[in-house]
Amino acid sequence: MKDFGYTLQPDFSIDFDRNDKRMMLYVVNHEPSLNLCIGCGSCTATCSTGHFTSFNIRAIHTLLRRGETHQLKQEIRKCMFCGKCQLVCPRGVNLRNVILRINRAIEQIG
Amino acid sequence: MKQRIIIIGSGVAGLTTAGVLAENGFEVVVLEKESRIGGHVRKWDRLFPNRRPANEVMEFIEKVLNSSVDLRCGVTVNGVIRHDEEFIVLLSNNETVTGHALVLATGFQLFDAHKKEEYGYGIYDNVITSAELETIFKEGKQLTTNEGKTPHRVGIIHCVGSRDEKVGNLYCSKVCCVTGVKQAIEIREQLPECEVFSFYMDLRMYDRHFEELYYEAQQQWAVNFIRGRLSECSENPDHTLILKAEDTLTGRPLKMTVDIVILLVGIIPDPETGKIASMLGLPIGTDGFLMSGDEHIKDNTTTIPGIYLTGAVKGPASIVNTIADARATAQQITSRFMAG
Amino acid sequence: MINFNLFVLPFFFGLLYMLLAIGKSWYRWISALPAIDKVKVTSGIRHPGQVISALKEVFLEAFIHRRMWKLNPLLGYLHMSFALGWLLLIVLGNMESRFYSGTHLNAPYYPIFLKFFIHDKLVLFFEVYSVPGVFRFIMDFVLLFVLSGLVLAFIKRKHSKWFGMKQTTTHQLTDRVALTCLWLIFPMRLLAESYTAGYYGNGGGFMTQPLGNALVYITPLPSEFIAYTMWWGYSLVLGIFFVTLPYSRYMHIPTEVLLIFFRHFGIQPKKWYSSFTETEVHACSRCGVCIDVCPLRAAEVIDSQAVYFIRGVRDNYVPEEITQKCLICGRCQEVCPVGIKTDALRLIKRRELNSGQATEFRYLSNGHAKPADVIYFSGCMTHLTPTIIRATKGIMTKAGVNYIHLDENQTICCGRPLMIAGKDRQASELIEFNKLLIKQTQAKLLVTSCPICYRVFREEYNIPIRIQHHSQYILDLVKTGKIPLQGNFRRVAYHDPCELGRGTKTFEAPRELLGKVADLVPVRDQTNNAHCCGGSLGIFEISSHQRDTMTKQALEILLEHEPETLATACPLCKKTFSPHSPVKVMDIAELVYQAIPEKELPTISQLPHLSSCFVSAQSRPE
Known part of the structure; x- marks a missing residue:
């Protein structure tokens, strides 16, 4: 970003250029079906965890894609792993493996 | 000698082709498995995007049919034999028909909503399909719940059996989005007090005046649109229904009680098509619809000379596209035989 | 020393090396047992009953190969001829x-190479009724028995189908070396003994x-020289076989013996990699029976x-994909001739991979459930098959x-999907929370729709x-006359869900219940041998296309x-089969419900409903 010699507030927008996309690449490499997501939200709608708390697997996926990894690290821990999301996905995304791989990526990339 | 053309299917596609061919001086035999001609349009009340009565289109198509069109209803195809330049079609009533060309206009079927068990069709009484809603309108009835109450809120569910890998249909059925918007308006028209909520993934208003209809639905009829696909539906003791979807624009799961759920069922190939295709050895696409000679430039012919495809046998199509396609098929047949 | 020749040395040192290596492994495994298991071993040894029953099983499994016989008689005979034949050669050779x-x-080499040392003292060939004559007859007969197995082993290479196996294991280098030596041992013995007998004109059977x-x-060459060479060859292949044995699949032979003793002493597999697991891993003979039955082969x-997974574990190298690529359907476990708990082993490795992953279930802190006699726990998946719930x-x-x-309204997952991923610790948090709710209901019975x-x-x-x-x-309800039935007895095939069938050995109840409302048609592979529907939660890395093929x-x-x-009895199986099945797929409960005469059916308003139980989330600011 160009330095104009002054700042007002930290930039709130997603800084896609600067964000770390390693985690996204790792997950997508290990579970390419994630690329098929059309963001319909069926997974989140049916999610057992989503009934109790703000857990939103569709949003987590979107954050992952944008490289906004700091937010999703806490969120991903809430998943109960029941697999309902996978059963309703109209694109056949292998969601349990996505979650497993995000966890692994957090372990490996930090 | 007049050339004879056999057309399988008497929906919009088959009848339009038949009409044009008859006009051009061919002898035409139309085979229909149902007891009467007309296909799906006969069951439809009004058509998108301008909500004109479906009857008008039917009447126009039927008017073109003249005495050289031989309509045979209640027959299915048992076999097809190619003999020199002719096709001999064996019918279920043991008759045979011989023709110089064969047009497959076997169209489509509606997706069986029972297959989306989580949507509750066939389990909960107040879950109906878009086709059933159309029948209600066609019969001039009021939309009521199964218990006879006037609904306060109706949910319209897009993409039922379309764009869904889990039921084996990856493709978009094209016409449901606009049908959903049309039906939403019609419900509001009939029941001004009733709220209508459409649950969609994408609204594909691809053709002329479709987007305008969407605009009208929002501006004039205050139809609500929620961007989220229904995950499941359950029933309350009073027979109202609870819809579960993610409101993807707020990023939170959403629950909503509605009185009636309308499933916009998608378009799937007619099983009869697959049967005939395997008799003839015609290639079938991964979506189950037939493959034409070339998707861009030979879309009405097939790999077998003398066999033509027209209308929704090649995939979901609107009426206007089907009519245009049927005329193109008729024109190709005409030029082939007239030139020869 | 009279009865000595240099050629016995490869055999002698090979044998010594092998015994030391086996001894070292046994010592390591036994000494690494947890204290409680060591007590079981020491007390087991003092109980002749346990020892005898273990010895009996060793004889039946390691020598007769009873389970192999059950799988396929030819396969059984092949293994028996090698194992029992060799044992007889050793025992009878010793007596001779x-x-x-x-x-x-x-x-130790004397009985093995007996015919080399005592040829000149032998009685004449035709004196068959003498003691040496009888021995010569028996020893030849046993050798023939072993050789017949060898011929079968050769045939199996080309025609594994005759042995009930479509696919055989792909082996590593050490296995190939050991296998080649094993196959050469008995032809070498035959040639050595024959040449010797031929050269001296007597001594053979x-x-x-x-x-x-x-x-x-x-x-054309001098027979004495050839006979001597053959004895060298015989000793060499024996020696090489013995040296490679501890590093090849043939280590399963001594290990299976130890494993059988462990089991008879009541040692249980642990949730973590233990000495018992190590023994199981080394007891795998890599016979490959598990390959054919694996539903993943279709995919x-x-x-x-x-077999490959266990080999990886033994070699201390299992790629993560291999650990994860398993349905945990348990089909291979049922046919394993050694009785290795393959699913448990896979889960042990998954725990090593995934148990560290953090979870955060604090949102499940407020729960409340009203009292009732019976709990119905439909399960997560069942919410997607509302007909089963209804x-x-x-x-x-x-x-x-x-x-x-x-x-x-809200489902707290039972915990099994986490456990199947190796996250037991995390699952226990969910289990505790569900237990709390279950306790609050004061119910005496819990019924679930999900296997x-x-x-x-x-x-x-542990509730x-x-x-x-x-x-x-439902079977109990029907048997006690609480459900009037009017079966229409249509033809129904029953699919055993993995978790219900092999998982909990519930085979009879569903069949008995179905028998009351339908005509059960036979199914080729059922009960223990039932196929997985393909929808298993046990696998992670798999495409939907692969699932479809299964x-x-x-x-x-x-x-x-x-x-x-x-018919099936699992929402996941139903959901998996439905889009692909040309016939209607129904849960057992639906079939029974349909068989209740219409006038007897309850109306929906009679069903107890919403908010009879609720679990609320603490509303926390995000």
């Missing part, structure tokens, strides 16, 4: 050598003597079957049961109430006898 040396305390005479007749997964609740209402639908839940309720919950799958519960394979078998309906 006593006849010449007057003692059992011979050098009904097979070795005539063969030796013929060989000597047709061989063209060919590298992760139990039928089960309808049946319970009809029977006048005071029940509570514990997860009607996955059923299994974990039974195995991990003082009865747990039933709905097929068992589903289609399972369907093909289920629909062989053209049933009108396919």
Whole structure:
């Protein structure tokens, strides 16, 4: 970003250029079906965890894609792993493996 | 000698082709498995995007049919034999028909909503399909719940059996989005007090005046649109229904009680098509619809000379596209035989 | 030393090396047992009953190969001829050598190479009724028995189908070396003994003597030299085999013996990699019986079957994909001739991979459930098959049961899906929370529609109430006359869900219940051998296309006898089969519900409903 010699507030927008996309690449490499997501939200709608708390697997996926990894690290821990999301996905995304791989990526990339 | 053309299917596609061919001086035999001609349009009340009565289109198509069109209803195809330049079609009533060309206009079927068990069709009484809603309108009835109450809120569910890998249909059925918007308006028209909520993934208003209809639905009829696909539906003791979807624009799961759920069922190939295709050895696409000679430039012919495809046998199509396609098929047949 | 020749050295040192290596492994495994298991071993040894029953099993499994016989008689004979034949050669050879040396305390090579040392002292060939004659006959007969197995082993390479195996294991280098030596041992012995007998004109049995005479007749080289070379060869292949054995699959031979003793002493597999697991891993003979039965083969997964996975564990190198690529359907476990708990082993490795992953279930902190007699726990998946819930609740209402639908609104997962991923610790948090809710209801019985839940309720919950799958519960209701039935007896094929069938051995209840409302058609592979529907939660890395191929394979078998309906007892199986099945797929509960005469059906308003139970989330600011 160009330095104009002054700042007002930290930039709130997603800084896609600067964000770390390693985690996204790792997950997508290990579970390419994630690329098929059309963001319909069926997974989140049916999610057992989503009934109790703000857990939103569709949003987590979107954050992952944008490289906004700091937010999703806490969120991903809430998943109960029941697999309902996978059963309703109209694109056949292998969601349990996505979650497993995000966890692994957090372990490996930090 | 007049050339004879056999057309399988008497929906919009088959009848339009038949009409044009008859006009051009061919002898035409139309085979229909149902007891009467007309296909799906006969069951439809009004058509998108301008909500004109479906009857008008039917009447126009039927008017073109003249005495050289031989309509045979209640027959299915048992076999097809190619003999020199002719096709001999064996019918279920043991008759045979011989023709110089064969047009497959076997169209489509509606997706069986029972297959989306989580949507509750066939389990909960107040879950109906878009086709059933159309029948209600066609019969001039009021939309009521199964218990006879006037609904306060109706949910319209897009993409039922379309764009869904889990039921084996990856493709978009094209016409449901606009049908959903049309039906939403019609419900509001009939029941001004009733709220209508459409649950969609994408609204594909691809053709002329479709987007305008969407605009009208929002501006004039205050139809609500929620961007989220229904995950499941359950029933309350009073027979109202609870819809579960993610409101993807707020990023939170959403629950909503509605009185009636309308499933916009998608378009799937007619099983009869697959049967005939395997008799003839015609290639079938991964979506189950037939493959034409070339998707861009030979879309009405097939790999077998003398066999033509027209209308929704090649995939979901609107009426206007089907009519245009049927005329193109008729024109190709005409030029082939007239030139020869 | 009279009875000595240099050629015995490869055999002698090979044997010594092998015994030391085996001894070292046994010592390591036994000494690494947890204290409680060591007590079991020491007390087991003192109980002759346990020792004898273990020895009996060692004889039946390691020598007769009883389980192999059950799989396929040819396969059984092949293994028996090698194992039992070799044992007899050793035991009888020892007895025979006593006849010449007057003692059992011979050098270990003496009985093995007996015919080299005592050829000149032998009685004549035709004196068959003498003691040496009888021995010669028996020893030749046993050698022939072993050689017949060898011929079968050769045939199996080309025609594994005759042995009930479509696919055989792909072996590593050490296995190939050991295998080659093993195959050479007995032909070398045959040639060595025959040449010796032929050269001296006596000393052989009904097979070795005539063969030796013929060989000597047709061989241009000096027979004495050839005979001596053959003895060297025999000793060398034995020696190499013994040296490679501890590093090859043949280590399973001594290890299986130890494993059988462990089992008879009551040692249980642990949740973590233990000395018992190590023994199991080394007891795998890599026979490859598990390859054919693996449903993943239909999905063209060919590298992760139990045999390869276990080999990876033994070599301390298992790629993560191999650990994850398993349905945990348990089909291979049922056929394993060594009885290795393949699923448990896979889960142990998954725990090593995934148990560290953090979870955060604090949102489940406020729970409340009203009292009831019976808990109905439908399970997560069942919410996607509402017909099962409606039928089960309808049946319970009809029977006048005071029940509570514990997860009607919000479901806390039972924990099994986490456990199947190796996250037991994380699952236990969910288990504790569910237990709290279950306790609050004060119910005496828990009924679930989901076999996955059923299994974990039974195995991990330790709650003082009865747990039933709905097929068992409904059967009880029918048997006590609480459900009037009017079966229409259509033809139904029943699919055993993995978790219900192999997982909890519930085979009879669903069949008995179905028998009351339908005509069961036969299914080729059923009960223990049932196929996985393809929808298993046990696998992570798999495409939907691969799942579809498994589903289609399972369907093909289920629909062989053209049933009108396919019945199952698992929401996941139903959901997996439905889009692919040409016939209607129904849960057992639905079939029973349909068989209740219409006038007897409860109406929906009679069903207990919403908010009979709720679990609320603490509303926390995000």
